[in-house]
């Protein structure tokens with residue numbers, strides 16, 4: 110309780126999935142949370158649920174692809190809460206049907222993924238930073254993915270755009286650390302959200318679990334707690350880092366799952 114007491118938080122894409130869980134945990138820890146999402150109704154409903162649980166949240170519409178909409182989001186946070194202490198650039202994704210391997214990938218999807226994942230993070234951070242600097246500091250938390258850490262056979266644009274955000278995180282940390290602004294990323298592995306359920310067949314999800322060190326598929330709260338930590342002063346000495354929360358997927362050798370059978374009776 111109260112790990113985020115008094116913090117003014119803006120979180121994008123928080124009407125569903127991981128973002129919604131993170132917003133709920135942050136509010137339960139005492140933050141005032143602006144839930145900003147393309148789906149205004151779902152954002153309002155998420156905020157209402159937080160209110161019923163005794164937290165403080167406001168749900169608004171934003172399209173992170175549109176700079177003026179992002180500017181209105183930051184203005185709204187300042188009007189509602191009096192500033193922005195924490196910005197979670199959480200929206201992200203790509204269309205797995207058009208974001209394929211390099212030769213078959215739709216170039217329009219490359220541009221869209223770069224805008225949705227990387228450019229939107231630049232735009233929102235540029236708008237929030239002056240408020241953080243004026244207030245004497247802040248924390249930017251970027252949601253990336255293990256797809257930004259390694260290569261894969263599909264989703265070239267998604268992986269490359271998340272990798273761009275991982276490096277951007279280090280640049281922002283470097284450039285604004287002297288203003289007491291921290292910038293970190295959280296890199297989820299597979300997390301059971303509507304997006305994962307809709308995009309991946311169940312046998313692929315089971316195969317991901319087989320390749321995790323832990324015999325689990327993560328839940329939204331697993332990332333939400335990492336975001337609470339990065340938003341809070343508990344992480345005050347941490348900046349420019351990517352916190353990987355993936356059930357041990359990227360910690361182990363890629364052939365560990367196959368070798369496990371050697372130990373089976």
Ligand SMILES: NC(=O)c1ccc[n+]([C@@H]2O[C@H](COP(=O)([O-])OP(=O)(O)OC[C@H]3O[C@@H](n4cnc5c(N)ncnc54)[C@H](O)[C@@H]3O)[C@@H](O)[C@H]2O)c1
Pocket residue numbers: 121122123124125126127128145146147148171172173174199200201202252253254255296297298299300301302303304305
């Ligand atoms: N779910 C996973 O397994 C997983 C794994 C690694 C990384 N991630 C990352 O976590 C983040 C959230 O993923 P999720 O699975 O919770 O997604 P989700 O689909 O459950 O939620 C995404 C939310 O973003 C909103 N949104 C989409 N486009 C938007 C736009 N242009 N402007 C504003 N809001 C918009 C949607 O309305 C939705 O509410 C993404 O950055 C994703 O890349 C997820």
